Every structure is written in C-alpha cells, then in structure tokens.
Amino acid sequence: MNDQRRYVVIGGGLAGLASAVWLAEAGRQVTLLERRGRLGGRTHALEVAQLHDVPDNGQHVIASGYDHLFRYLTSIGTREHVTFPHSGVLRWPGGRATTMGTKGFQALRSLLGAHPDASAADRARAALATVRMGWQCLNQPADLADLTTDQWFRRLGMPPTAREALWDWLALGIAAEPVRQESAKVFADVLATGIRLGVKHRRAVSIGYPTTDLDTLFVTGAQRLFERTGVQVRHRAVARRILVxxxxxxxxxxxxxxxxxxxxxxxxxxxxxxxxxLDELPEHDEIYSAADKLGFTPIVSTNLYLDRPLGTEGAMEALIGGAGVIDQVFDRQRMHGRDTEHGWLYCLTTSGAYAQIHKPSHEVVDEQMALLRRYYPAAAGAKVLHAQVVPMPRATFSQVVGTDGLRPAQRTSVPTLVLAGDWTRTDWSATMESAAQSAARAVELLLALPAPRTAAAR
Ligand SMILES: Cc1cc2nc3c(=O)[nH]c(=O)nc-3n(C[C@H](O)[C@H](O)[C@H](O)COP(=O)(O)OP(=O)(O)OC[C@H]3O[C@@H](n4cnc5c(N)ncnc54)[C@H](O)[C@@H]3O)c2cc1C
Incomplete structure (x- = not known):
C-alpha cells in the first residue's frame, strides 16, 4: 500500500483507538492526538499503589453481541481476557438470592420471570408481554419515541415481578437512565439489535466481563500495535479545530x-x-445542537476493599430495589482470580446516579456500605480497608425521551472528515460496542476514498 496521506485521529478512547488500529492495519500513516496523558478515555485502570492493585474507573460489562469490540480485541491480541459466565445473581435485601441463567433453558426461564415470588399467572403474563415486546422492537409503534421505558412496560402489561427481576435493571444497564426517564425507543432499538444478532449467531446475546484491568484489555495491546506499525501517539495534544x-x-x-x-x-x-x-464543517450548527441536546448522564463507581468476603454467589450481582436505581456489585476475586492479601475488592456501579454524583466520597462510601449491609449478612461487621469513589458526571450521553434521531452519522459533507464515538449513530446505546462500531464505520468511509492522484497521472 503506497498511500502517503496523513490520517489524524482525535481522541484516544475506544473509538479513537479502534480507528487508529484499523487504519494502521490497512497500512495507513496515522497520528493519534489525545488531550490527556493516558489512553483509554472512559475505560481505564486506576492504580492503588499502597494495595498493589489495579481496579478500574468503573466496572464494564460486555455483551456477546459486541462484534466490533471483539474485532478490536482480536486486532490487539487481548480477546482471551473476556469471559461469559453461565449465570448472574439477583439479590434482595436480607440476603435472598436467585440465579439468573444466561444460556439455554435457564436463559428462557429468566426471560419469563426469574423472580422467586412470581406466580404461575405472573409467568404467563411475563411470557405474553415478552413476546409482545419482541414483536414491537422489530415492528415499532409510531409513538414509541414519545414513551418512557416505564410507560412502555406498563402498556405491554409486563408484571411487576418480571420488571423487578429483569427488565427494569436491564433497561437501566443498557441506557444508564432510570426507566421513568429513559426513551423506550432507545431500549427497543438495542433489544432489536440483540434479537438480530441472536438470529445471526444462532444463540441468545449474553453478558460477560473482562478478566483483567481495562488498560490491559484495551490499551497495552494497542500500544504494541502502534509501535509495530509506526502510529505516532501524541499525549496532551488538545485539538481545537479541524481545518477544512x-x-x-x-x-x-x-x-x-x-x-x-x-x-x-x-x-x-x-x-x-x-x-x-467542527466550526469549519458546513453542517456544524446542526451537529453541535444535537451534541448539546444529547447531554450527559452520571455514573458513580465505588471500589471498596473490605476485610472479609461478602459471601457473593456470582461474579456479578444485581441488587434489586436497592437505592432507587439498581446498584450492581462486582466481585473482583471471582472475576479476576485476584488474591486477597490486601482485602476483598468489590466494585459497585450506580447508573443514573443523579442523587449521588454531588455527594462527597465519604458519604458515598457510607451509603454503599449501608446498602451492602442490607443485602449481605456477611457485611454486618465488615471494615473498609480502602475506598475509591469515581464520580463520572458525564459518563455517557443521555438517552432520555426526546433524544431519538439526534445522533449524527459518521459521514459528514467533507469526505475526508468522519465522526466516531459512542454518541454517533450506531445500532447500540452508549456502550463500548457503539464506540467500536462507530470506528469501524468511520474507517470504512476513509478507506473507501479514491486513491490520491499521483504526479504522473496529473
Ligand atoms: C463508569 C462507566 C461504566 C460504563 N459501563 C459500561 C459497560 O458496562 N458496558 C459498556 O459497553 N459501556 C459502558 N460504559 C460506556 C463506555 O465506557 C463508553 O461508551 C465508551 O468507552 C466511549 O468511548 P469513546 O471512544 O466514544 O469516548 P471516550 O472514551 O470518552 O474517548 C474520547 C477521548 O477523546 C479525548 N478528547 C476529548 N476531547 C479532545 C480534544 N479536543 N483533543 C484531543 N483529545 C480529546 C478524551 O480525553 C478521551 O480520551 C461505561 C462508562 C462509564 C463512564
């Protein structure tokens, strides 16, 4: 490939990393500009030097349908660090727990209501509502974009037990917004993507997690590839304007x-x-206005090192009816096989954390510990050895009602300028897969550009 064009990627998050990796794989000359001193964007490891540990800025889960993200991991040689457990755990106050299968017959059972108190009538209603929901994902009612997910669930007749045990927390996990705000269309679009991928791969989409820290998963492999292929990475390079x-x-x-x-x-x-x-891009007003309206939603992550185990039954546990928004507890011992010499690490994620985002760290830790004590009897006498609160006020763009149709495409009116990032138009909500898919589309557009005319041809 003798393409002497200079390709510049702005942003060293997943979308920028994947773009740089795939352009470099295609033999292009790439410079990556990142405003911070590190790569990884919103997915990165955080070192706790005194405990010799490397938790993350927030636990990230991965759906088996993340085809573009897996392509990226394959490119950088870290695909082996993702695993898909057979089940997850739902936990109620007092310690009651139920296992939710993610594969085969158990997955079907979960879909129809994994709630231990669900009656036969509840299960039948859940089955009917689930079928109706699947149909409406693929054949969407005209007013879906005007509904919240909560309103849609009511209209579908989804029983409270099925909502509590599955649908409400799944919706929150998918769009990081409480169901009373989230756009039903955003949720339906992601489910439709899941159904299509399920048919394509002939298996239901399930949820997995990394078995290593996020830097090892996403960054170090890319850095090796950059060294090999001559990609120039410039840290603390803040882009102000793209010149056209x-x-x-x-x-x-x-x-x-x-x-x-x-x-x-x-x-x-x-x-x-x-x-x-994008000031020099003719349609910049329209894109800026969409970017503004998409706004952002907060997530608070807490890494808690305790002096004893909580007695979890699974690597990922969803706390049902927790703090108004569903919290999730991730057991890093089970996930990473980490040793417990310096304590047991539990990572808690609060999505749609409007109430928590402005609280001081010690208050968040107190709240999280009170929550754990309600759900895990073993937490009663537990001491916090170390705590790390990671507030992310702009964790993802917001997917509330009224945001449908705002996300801009990767293609712009200037063929040599493309957009990428989780917030651009993809088949997914604000996820790592959205970032990776946007990169795949952006790179595809650039690689399809006609070759520059050579001096002889001119
Ligand atoms: C706490 C948390 C938990 C999450 N959990 C999940 C999950 O479980 N599953 C999932 O799929 N997704 C999850 N997400 C979402 C996921 O992390 C993001 O969707 C994805 O990482 C976004 O990648 P990106 O490349 O689009 O953006 P970013 O990661 O934000 O990357 C953009 C990069 O551009 C750089 N930059 C910005 N402006 C400039 C400039 N002017 N010049 C140069 N560089 C610039 C930034 O510094 C940054 O590095 C979570 C997010 C958070 C915050």
Missing part, C-alpha cells in the same frame, strides 16, 4: 497554536467536548 479548505481536510489546530497537517481526520471525541472542533 475547498471541501477537504488540511490539518488540525491544537490548543498551543501548532497545526498538525492532515489529509483525513477521524474526530472521535465525546459530544461533551466537541465545541469548536
């Missing part, structure tokens, strides 16, 4: 005044930091 002349990209202006020359650009920054970058 006569309908083509010419460079990227940095905050320090330097211009990085470019013949093609992948703009892979989140909607919250887009301002100014």
């Amino acid at each position: 002349r006569d309908g083509a990209v010419t460079g990227v202006l940095l905050a320090d005044g330097e211009t990085v020359p470019a013949d093609a650009v992948v703009c892979a920054v989140p909607n919250s930091t887009l301002g100014g970058l």
